[in-house]
Structure formats: C-alpha cells, structure tokens
Amino acid sequence: MFEEAQLYSPVTQTESGAVVVQLGADHPGFKDPEYRERRNEIAASALAWVPGTDPQPVAYTDAENEVWQLISAELAVKHERYAVREFLEAKAAVGLPEDRVPQLVEVxxxxxxxxxxxxxxxxxLVELRQFYGSLAAGVFHSTQYVRHPSQPLYTPEPDIIHEVIGHGNMLGSPRFAALKRAAGEATLRVESEAALQAIADVFWFTMEFGVMYEDGELRAYGAGILxxxxxxxxxxxxxxxxxxIAAMATVDYDITSYQPVLFGAASFGELEEVAGGFFASVDDDTPERLGITVAA
Structure with missing residues (x-):
C-alpha cells in the first residue's frame, strides 16, 4: 500500500497566480534554478490547458531531446531482451520518435x-480517483517535463519518459488498454477510499510493475519497469x-525505490483472469471480504 503524500513535487500556485513545482530537497534538480523554472513553466502550461483543445506544444530544448534520445536508445536494447511480446508489438505499432521528445498530440x-x-x-500528480477514473473514458493524464539531465537514467518521479515510453507503448495494445479501462470503470463504480486504494494497489503491481512468464522466461510488462x-x-x-489480489493490496511499497516484491503472471491469460477479473468485480465490500484494512 502506498500513500499519495509520499510522492514528490506537488504543484502549487501563489496568491499572484504563479505556478510552483515543489521539488524535494533530495531531487536532482532541487539546487538548479534553471531546471526549477523550466518545471514551473511546463506545469503552468498544463494548468492553463482547456479540455477539448489540443495541448499547447512544449518547445523542448536540445538538452531535453538528448535525454529522451539517450533513454530511448538504452531502453530499446533492454526491451528486446526483457519485455513481453505484447509490449514489443504495441511499441512497434505506436511508432514513437526516438530522437526527440514527442508532443502529447503525437502520442x-x-x-x-x-x-x-x-x-x-x-x-x-493527479488525484487517484481522477487519474484512474479517466482511464474508463480512454484518457491518460500525462506529465510533460523531462527528468534532470544530471541523472538521465534516474528519476524520483514519473516524467514524460515514464508516461510515454512506459504507458504510451502499452496503450498500443488492445489487451493492455482493456485492463486499464477496466481499472477506470472499477474506480467509477466504487465509493469507499478503501476500495479505491485496493484498485490503485493492484494497478501498481500489474500495469506499473507487472512481470510475466513467457516461453519459460520471466519478462516485464509494467510501465514502471519498462x-x-x-x-x-x-x-x-x-x-x-x-x-x-489480497497480497497486492496489502504489500507496502515505495515509489521512489526499486520494488523488492513483484507478482508474476503465469501468462497473459492469467493476468486478464486475475487482475481483469478483480477490476470487473471489485465493489465497496471487496476490501472487507479480502481482509484488507486501511489506516485511518
């Protein structure tokens, strides 16, 4: 189980309307005023977005494009070695650029x-109920900033590389997309915070950090790993x-570090049966039936 408050970088607005991204003291960009101003600028653009219109394009810098290019090249090799076939086929179908950061309209x-x-x-950060609930309508809320260039292979928070290379490629697969929609529909169906948290936790250990056995080999499909x-x-x-399901909904985890416990599906069919079945059936009484307790 994971509390939203543990996440880095809440976005606030001053009395004058200025948008400020609050980076943690151990964030790689905390002492970089230029990076902090860049984060504020990109966050302000997202806050100003009017639903029903195309997102304002972000003029990514050469440095930001270089980070994207480096990560894309490094991950391309690792995806071939470690990702499940469904992800690889979806990635090829989506066809994201590898030499520059794509705009959200391109994704x-x-x-x-x-x-x-x-x-x-x-x-x-998007509030849990809004983020997951929007999946039911086929909407993925995505950040647009790029991680700090001093540590291109690490980020303490989800940036556009995670949102797009991880989730965007997954969303090229109808089977993965169906599971995400099912999580969204479950979110719209439940009212209790305990049930919502259970949905979020199962999503975390599947869509974010899921692994699966394929041809006798353990491979990854979760966006966080990939x-x-x-x-x-x-x-x-x-x-x-x-x-x-009960274990996934009760294991403690920390978004800022590698996950020491993962849940492996024996096949894609089992993932759909177990996780998909949970999303399709969860209701406000589910946590009690599973023996899940949520701290007050």
Whole structure:
C-alpha cells in the first residue's frame, strides 16, 4: 500500500497566480534554478490547458531531446531482451520518435487508432480517483517535463519518459488498454477510499510493475519497469510471488525505490483472469471480504 503524500513535487500556485513545482530537497534538480523554472513553466502550461483543445506544444530544448534520445536508445536494447511480446508489438505499432521528445498530440495520434486512448496534459500528480477514473473514458493524464539531465537514467518521479515510453507503448495494445479501462470503470463504480486504494494497489503491481512468464522466461510488462533503465536489469532478482489480489493490496511499497516484491503472471491469460477479473468485480465490500484494512 502506498500513500499519495509520499510522492514528490506537488504543484502549487501563489496568491499572484504563479505556478510552483515543489521539488524535494533530495531531487536532482532541487539546487538548479534553471531546471526549477523550466518545471514551473511546463506545469503552468498544463494548468492553463482547456479540455477539448489540443495541448499547447512544449518547445523542448536540445538538452531535453538528448535525454529522451539517450533513454530511448538504452531502453530499446533492454526491451528486446526483457519485455513481453505484447509490449514489443504495441511499441512497434505506436511508432514513437526516438530522437526527440514527442508532443502529447503525437502520442495520442499513435495510440488512438489502436485503442482509442488520448493523452491529456497534467502539471504533476493527479488525484487517484481522477487519474484512474479517466482511464474508463480512454484518457491518460500525462506529465510533460523531462527528468534532470544530471541523472538521465534516474528519476524520483514519473516524467514524460515514464508516461510515454512506459504507458504510451502499452496503450498500443488492445489487451493492455482493456485492463486499464477496466481499472477506470472499477474506480467509477466504487465509493469507499478503501476500495479505491485496493484498485490503485493492484494497478501498481500489474500495469506499473507487472512481470510475466513467457516461453519459460520471466519478462516485464509494467510501465514502471519498462521505462526504468536500472530497474529493468534488476527485476529478475527480486522476490517473485504468484498473482494474489489480497497480497497486492496489502504489500507496502515505495515509489521512489526499486520494488523488492513483484507478482508474476503465469501468462497473459492469467493476468486478464486475475487482475481483469478483480477490476470487473471489485465493489465497496471487496476490501472487507479480502481482509484488507486501511489506516485511518
């Protein structure tokens, strides 16, 4: 289980209307005024976005494009080695650029014809109910900033590399997209915070950090692993448990570090049966039936 408050970089507005991204003291860009101003600028653009219109394009710098290019090249090799076939096929179908950061309208243009999903800009953390609930309508809320260039292979928070290389490529797959929509529909169906948190936790251990056995080999499909240069090399050494909804909804985890416990599906069919079945059936009484307790 994970509390939203643990996440980095809340976005605030001053009395004068200025948008400020609050970076943690151990964030790589904390002492970089130029990076901090850049983050504020991109967040302000997202806050000013009017639903129903195209997101304002971000004029990415050469340095930001270089980070994207480096990560894309590094991950391309690792995806071939570690990603499940469904992800690789979806990635090829979406066809994201590898030499520059794509605009969100380009990401939408890649995934919408395949699964109907659209990307909407977010200044930072989106509240759980809004983020997951929007998936039911085929909307993915995405940040647009790029991680700090001093540590291109690491980010303490989800940036556009995670949102697009991880989730965007997944959303080229109708099977993955169906699971995300099911999580969204479940969110709209439940009212209790305990049920909502259970949905978020199961999503975390599947769509974010899911692994699966394929042809006798453990491979990754979760966006968090497949967008992480370091974690993708480490997931096979973690504790791998069988899919278990109650366990996924109660294991403590920290978004800012590698996940020591992962849940491995025996096949894509099992993932759809277990996680998809949970999303399709969860209601406000589910946490009690599973013995899940949520701290007050």
């Amino acid at each position: 939408t243009a890649g995934v919408a014809p395949l699964t109907g999903f659209a990307y909407h800009p977010a200044p930072g 967008s992480s240069y370091g974690e993708i090399e480490e997931f096979r050494s973690m504790e791998i448990r069988p899919l278990d």
